[in-house]
Amino acid sequence: MGNLLGKEKPLKEVLRENKRTINRAVRELDREKTGLEREEKRLIIEIKQAAKQQQMGTVKILAKDLVRTRQHVTKFIEMRSHLQGCGLKLQTVKSHHAMAEAMKTTAKAMCKMNKAIDVPAINKMMAAFEKENAKTEIMQEIMGDTLDDALADESTEEAEEQVVNQVLDEIGISFGEEMPEALVGAPAVEEKTGPGKVAVEAEVADTALIELEARLNNLKR
Template identity: 35%
Template structure:
């Protein structure tokens, strides 16, 4: 019951009109088919009268055939009009929807413009630009610091490699010198293995005389 008293919207009205136009189009098509059938029957009747030599009947049927064909042609014109009306209705519906959407958009834009403060918007954009620049500077500083750390680490490794290489060369040279150097005690006269004989009294006296001691 509530649907009976419900106010029809524009879409509802357009749907009803399109339904009526489609029904009218189908009725016109049926009428045209019926006229075409009558046209064929009348042509056969005219041929039949012509064979019998009934000229008056042929003239009457010929006039009726002309009127029938005119009526059939009118159905094409009416059908074209109905199609045009249906198209116009659809176009009008689309235009109304577009106008409604534009009206709603305009109201939304007005509400946004009322709430939007140009000065605050500009200030927000400037703050965003400043913070973005600061973030880029911080990122660049961090990257430079990391690059320096990694570069120093690489320099230390390279320096250590050089030191190790030098130490290896020195070690090889010292080893060579140590290998060619004489061992301790080499070249010294070998200690006598025989036991020293005791000095006699005569030798002692002779040494004393040589020193000038009587």
């Protein structure tokens, strides 16, 4: 009815009908081939019987029929192979059509999704995230330094100095054993201690704190 009204059948329906036709033809060929194989067996039996009865004329005629029957069986096998090849071609076309339809649907969905996404809003959100993340890192750094200073213990500092002095003494002994003249002639290095050393350390700490506060102020702008 669709063709009578001038409306073309969809490709899926056309492929289904062609595949059905090919399968029907293959079944018919199989039936014909089965019949010819039965005929071949019957001819072989008759040839044997005629040969036993010394009927050589009949044997020749039956042998000719047997050869023709076998030739037809071979042709049916070839035709069946060709039909199966056509069926595989149709199946390939059907698969390509399904893949094309899937790609078409996917492209439409991706287009709608891209239209729904607000790219400037995402960029703004990412910039805000980077800014807040930088603030968090700076705050963590400040809090870590503050906690380190608050939890610093004099006994810990003394233990650290003791370990350092021990290592330096061991190195000095080694140098003294290997190069005593160099140690004798080397000038002594004065270590700054007392209020001057404390003032320098405080100045360095204040400078680091000022730099961190400046970074925070820049992020708040």
